[in-house]
Amino acid sequence: MDLYDVINRRRDTRREFTGAGVAPDVLTRVLSAAHAAPSVGLSQPWDFVLVRDPARLASFHDHVATEREVFAASLSGERAETFSRIRIEGIRESGLGVVVGYDPDRGGPNVLGRHAIADAGLYSVVCAIQNLWLAASAEGLGVGWVSFYREEFLRYLVAMPEHIRPVAWLCVGEVAELPDAPDLERCGWRHRSPLDSVVHQESYGRRSIDISASAPIA
Amino acid sequence: MDLYDVINRRRDTRREFTGAGVAPDVLTRVLSAAHAAPSVGLSQPWDFVLVRDPARLASFHDHVATEREVFAASLSGERAETFSRIRIEGIRESGLGVVVGYDPDRGGPNVLGRHAIADAGLYSVVCAIQNLWLAASAEGLGVGWVSFYREEFLRYLVAMPEHIRPVAWLCVGEVAELPDAPDLERCGWRHRSPLDSVVHQESYGRRSIDISASAPIA
Numbered sequence: 001m002d003l004y005d006v007i008n009r010r011r012d013t014r015r016e017f018t019g020a021g022v023a024p025d026v027l028t029r030v031l032s033a034a035h036a037a038p039s040v041g042l043s044q045p046w047d048f049v050l051v052r053d054p055a056r057l058a059s060f061h062d063h064v065a066t067e068r069e070v071f072a073a074s075l076s077g078e079r080a081e082t083f084s085r086i087r088i089e090g091i092r093e094s095g096l097g098v099v100v101g102y103d104p105d106r107g108g109p110n111v112l113g114r115h116a117i118a119d120a121g122l123y124s125v126v127c128a129i130q131n132l133w134l135a136a137s138a139e140g141l142g143v144g145w146v147s148f149y150r151e152e153f154l155r156y157l158v159a160m161p162e163h164i165r166p167v168a169w170l171c172v173g174e175v176a177e178l179p180d181a182p183d184l185e186r187c188g189w190r191h192r193s194p195l196d197s198v199v200h201q202e203s204y205g206r207r208s209i210d211i212s213a214s215a216p217i218a
Numbered sequence: 219m220d221l222y223d224v225i226n227r228r229r230d231t232r233r234e235f236t237g238a239g240v241a242p243d244v245l246t247r248v249l250s251a252a253h254a255a256p257s258v259g260l261s262q263p264w265d266f267v268l269v270r271d272p273a274r275l276a277s278f279h280d281h282v283a284t285e286r287e288v289f290a291a292s293l294s295g296e297r298a299e300t301f302s303r304i305r306i307e308g309i310r311e312s313g314l315g316v317v318v319g320y321d322p323d324r325g326g327p328n329v330l331g332r333h334a335i336a337d338a339g340l341y342s343v344v345c346a347i348q349n350l351w352l353a354a355s356a357e358g359l360g361v362g363w364v365s366f367y368r369e370e371f372l373r374y375l376v377a378m379p380e381h382i383r384p385v386a387w388l389c390v391g392e393v394a395e396l397p398d399a400p401d402l403e404r405c406g407w408r409h410r411s412p413l414d415s416v417v418h419q420e421s422y423g424r425r426s427i428d429i430s431a432s433a434p435i436a
Binding site for chain 1: 219224225230246247250251254255256258259260261262264265266268269270274285292293297301306325326328330331332335337338340345347348349351356363365366368369377378379382385386400402407409410413418419420421423
């Protein structure tokens with residue numbers, strides 16, 4: 001599928017999982033796409049733990065439900081009411097959780113490109129997640145990134161060593177459809193902004209409708 | 219271009235920039251792809267500062283050269299010798315730097331999905347970077363992510379407010395070619411690992427060649 005079509009079709013999925021399993025060859029292509037991501041110093045510092053056991057999925061679901069309550073308690077009025085209608089996960093329905101970890105020890109003691117920016121390794125892991133997400137979308141799968149959890153809980157759940165940081169739980173599975181608009185937009189939580197609002201010329205705050213024109217320097 | 223072709227063609231570019239400018243419509247498509255990335259709570263917390271001024275490019279180049287020396291001083295023997303042959307940036311040659319920032323204030327006081335994972339906003343910004351990188355690759359452009367810099371220097375260079383964190387300097391420009399293998403592999407710095415080495419079943423450390431088979435729980 002064409003890259004731009006995939007980028008525009010990709011959604012954060014919570015509701016649409018059918019529960020059908022992902023075929024092995026499809027999953028291999030999706031994970032290979034993740035593993036082909038850029039990484040600082042070619043460290044490839046990611047791990048993918050595939051979770052399918054119903055008891056483990058249920059355990060994570062219960063933890064996320066508790067964290068949902070924590071967030072809900074911080075809201076009031078319209079925000080609280082709107083949030084009450086929003087689904088935040090499809091952990092059990094998707095049937096597959098991909099837990100993505102960051103291993104800072106990968107790549108030896110001198111990771112090229114990380115001495116000044118410690119988080120560069122973490123950034124590499126997220127590049128892999130985005131590759132995974134796009135590949136899954138191209139394969140007609142849904143992906144939902146769940147972030148209502150405590151890292152120490154997730155590390156314990158999949159027995160990650162202390163030095164590895166859990167970065168994401170991704171619900172991955174077959175979907176009935178990928179909706180045209182993000183769930184949070186359809187629910188009235190928040191709307192997408194125009195591109196112009198995030199593009200600046202030469203220095204922050206200098207906006208221009210014509211992004212080809214470079215503004216003179218102050 | 220097909221997604222998987224793009225994912226496999228994408229390289230981290232330092233050497234191959236021709237210096238030709240990026241056409242405005244192409245740049246708009248590439249930035250629109252970034253802006254279509256997933257974001258926690260639909261916060262879209264990214265900013266893109268387009269830097270073309272030669273004086274500013276030269277200033278950043280000089281700063282990166284200093285940081286290269288810092289890293290070089292940490293190496294010895296074969297590592298030092300191998301690193302001496304590696305180019306780490308094409309800041310002036312690309313003719314365009316895209317400075318990507320993370321604005322944690324975007325999305326209001328209650329960003330859905332960020333209460334337990336503070337870095338979730340940062341992760342969103344990296345998803346946008348990976349979309350940008352893939353779109354640029356599909357357009358035949360090269361992208362080089364430079365991380366030999368201090369964040370405070372880059373923030374000052376493009377006048378980012380204190381609360382915005384610079385996440386990346388991306389060299390973006392026309393390239394003569396995109397090589398088949400990563401630069402760091404061709405230079406003998408490090409090699410790509412097999413997919414099996416990063417995939418686990420149910421819990422960390424349980425490896426399987428057949429990634430479709432779920433291992434029993436301990």
